[in-house]
Amino acid sequence: MAEPAASAGPDGREVRLARAEDLADPRLAPYTTLTDAALRRRVDAEHGVFLAESSQVVRRALAAGHTPRSFLLGDRYRESFADVLAAHPDVPLFTGPDEVLTSLTGFHLHRGALAAMDRPAPRPVTDVLAGARRVLIAEDLVDHTNLGAVVRSAVALGWDALLLTPQAADPLYRRAIRVSMGTVFRLPWARLEGPVAEAVPALREAGFAVAALEVTERAVGLDSPELEPLRSADRLALVLGQEGPGVRTETLEHTDADVVISMPDGVDSLNVAAAAAVALWELRAR
Template sequence: MPRPELQPVTSPDDERLTDYVSLTDVELRSKLEPSKGLYIAESSTVLGRALASGHRPRSVLLAPRWVPDLERMLAALPSDDVVVPVYVADEPVLEAITGFHVHRGALAAMHRPPALPVETVLAGARRVAVLEDIVDHTNVGAAMRACAAFGLDAVLITPRCADPLYRRSVRVSMGTVFQVPWTRIDPWPSGLDLLRSLGFVTASLALTDDSISLDVLAANPPDKLALILGAEGDGLKPSTIAGSDLVVRIPMAGGVDSLNVASAAAVAFWATRVPDTMG
């Protein structure tokens, strides 16, 4: 197992804490180089899911009472001889470092895994989500959580979409960003042709005159389906809608014509789920 090396911290100005104090998400991503950047995992739940998915910590920052939990999490990992610095600080010092009360356990600076090719991520997949240009990190995190909850096999994000490993996305997803394989699809929307070549029927969620009801799609779904969702406000690009095999709308009552993108994702994913893939 990775070996924790406990190191006491008494000051928020400690130079060992640069990853937690001085760097934005963008700077963390490119601190070493884009393929070897970092991201921050907040809470013991998120850290546990990250570790279980094979992600490895560069360091951990926590209060003394969370040390036993961390040691249990590390003990469950495959054996290796990597030393993980564990910075241990009292609650007032942690709050001065992070700017908020760290009541959910640990924070960790995690090594960002390399991005995988689209073909690798989609190998064997039957249900896929494409998140197009969703720039709100909260919505990305909530959509990723819906993907995990409703059994999607993979997620593709377009070049302008917010990063699922930004700390707010990770936090909102409750760490489920580590459960569903994902990668960027670039270029886009020409990537629709790649999806089609891999056997996927592409379905854009949008309001158009020729859209079909989600009920119709759910009654006879294709074996391999890619559901495409866009940002609130602007919605999907006209070229994405035009290039899709289907345009699908969610039937609604009460004069409502649209949902938050994460809510729409949850509805569409549940309606088109593969039978027997959920408990």
């Protein structure tokens, strides 16, 4: 017997997805599977949306003031999500069994909920820096998982803002948001217009010392007494480089200091997210 077609609830708000053919609804476009992160970023920007995944992350996005366009919800999570749905009675709701939703998104819904949210307007760098004492700069950090982990550590350890180069990953990409556990909604961020080296003069003019987490000939261990002036700096910007290549040479030519994590012989390095957590703790505002 054929599966029934998609059906709407009494108020026309809820659409139940029962088969693959139901996924042609144009309102589902933001959820359509895109496995290439760069393509996903372009499409999200064109649609002016981002995806929040998991009920906890959706709740944090809403609490931060983001506006939902629609909800996509697995059947099992309807009851636990009832308060969110009641608070947004005019937002379209798409529901269905896990296998149908997975065929739409291309991945298993983490904790059963997705929301398409309006993407906020880009913030000027000057606005993000205003009042900030500790600023993290992600230079060409392209891995969304690492970026999400870095953001989570930055928020947990009291850092105030995030700057990203044009090539860096999107903080509002679904996976970056999920790995950050939604803490990205608490961290002001902005994209630089060009390389970090070009932004250093403006940072210094605003009173920031600029350091890089990178192995160089002049690098000082994070546990060294020599770093006390950096630890106690009123305003500090810390540059993290791309996985593998590290901080750009031209950036290192403009930093006030380079810092490293002291390690025993035979240990090359830490993952950038793990290394960032250590440095963010050591260089936090005191």
